[in-house]
Amino acid sequence: MTILSAVAAGVTYRSRNGAVEALKDVSLDLAAGEIVVALGASGCGKSTLLGLFAGFVRPTSGAVQSEGVPVTGPGPDRAVVFQDDALMPWLSAEDNVAFGLRLQGMGRAERLARARDLLAQVGLAQFAGHAIHEMSGGMRQRVGLARALAVKPRFLLMDEPLGALDELTRERMQVLLLQLWQGSGTGIFLITHSIEEALFLATDLVLMSPRPGRIVRRYRPEFARRFLAGEPIRAIKGDPQFLAMREELAGAILSEESEGLGHG
Ligand SMILES: Nc1ncnc2c1ncn2[C@@H]1O[C@H](COP(=O)(O)OP(=O)(O)O)[C@@H](O)[C@H]1O
Ligand SMILES: [Mg+2]
The missing domain is CATH 3.40.50.300 (P-loop containing nucleotide triphosphate hydrolases)
Structure with missing residues (x-):
């Protein structure tokens, strides 16, 4: 379709x-x-x-x-992912992934649960609380992907x-x-x-x-x-x-x- x-x-x-x-x-x-x-x-x-x-x-x-x-x-x-990941470097991985959900009005507990689930899917379960500026380019790209998928586009x-x-x-x-x-x-x-x-x-x-x-x-x-x-x-x-x-x-x-x- x-x-x-x-x-x-x-x-x-x-x-x-x-x-x-x-x-x-x-x-x-x-x-x-x-x-x-x-x-x-x-x-x-x-x-x-x-x-x-x-x-x-x-x-x-x-x-x-x-x-x-x-x-x-x-x-x-329609979620967009760029080469330059456009993440917020001072926030943790999970807060970046949850950001769009916050804009949609989802409650904190629910959006963090979804963010952690997505970070696990992209292989970053143990990095959910790490700040973006501590991560490699490949890890950032995975966070960007998790963030795009979080809003279920x-x-x-x-x-x-x-x-x-x-x-x-x-x-x-x-x-x-x-x-x-x-x-x-x-x-x-x-x-x-x-x-x-x-x-x-x-x-x-x-x-x-x-x-x-x-x-x-x-x-x-x-x-x-x-x-x-x-x-x-x-x-x-x-x-x-x-x-x-x-x-x-x-x-x-x-x-x-x-x-x-x-x-x-
Ligand atoms: N905002 C803009 N104003 C003027 N020219 C632009 C603008 N954006 C892109 N272009 C021009 O349009 C053409 C196509 O650009 P783009 O879509 O970025 O190509 P690609 O992504 O394949 O490299 C290029 O010649 C580029 O310089
Ligand atoms: Mg281009």
Whole structure:
């Protein structure tokens, strides 16, 4: 079932230096329970597209809808996770996770219980009382994920959430994300410029062209579901089918870039 949709959406930013067409004629449905990954080069409009769904950015043309109703701003049904975790460093992990629940008016005992449960799910049970400034980047990202999940959103919108992590931590977070997603019913929209990450996580992968961003190809990788069915991660990422798709995507990105130069 489609929850969020962009319908022929375009975004042109107007600044003192003139107009920048960031997105052009983008139609994309985000279905409940899918992991939709948008892959594209830096500057192609990925954050703009996520901003449309989050309600931070208004379309200049076309429309963005949540269950058929125009999106006019942010809402608790759509939780956003950024690369820069945007946590409050002076507060404890559990207070950060409980923060959105407090805004929703939930009582202290209930919200701390939910925060601790979520911190346990992301492997931080024993760090609930620790201040954020005492934590590593990977731990902060897990707190950010727990905070986003605390409000029980229908969609998690993730803007390069793992981009600042070292390679091994990043892979652990990919695994954690799939485990949390499994059976949650929450849809995920994640943007990345890592081809490998996109292939491993996506159940629905859209490839974007360079600016103005358009959707140029769509794939339905099976690797996330294979991993959740028990296949080891190294076997998946080393599978000839995975490697072949990785090369195909790299080639598609390069050919889009050279086409863009021709128009440029
Ligand atoms: N608020 C803004 N005002 C003007 N230009 C912007 C603004 N935000 C983004 N842009 C421009 O729009 C294009 C797409 O940006 P963005 O969506 O951030 O791309 P990505 O996330 O793929 O790197 C870039 O050329 C960027 O400089
Ligand atoms: Mg971006």
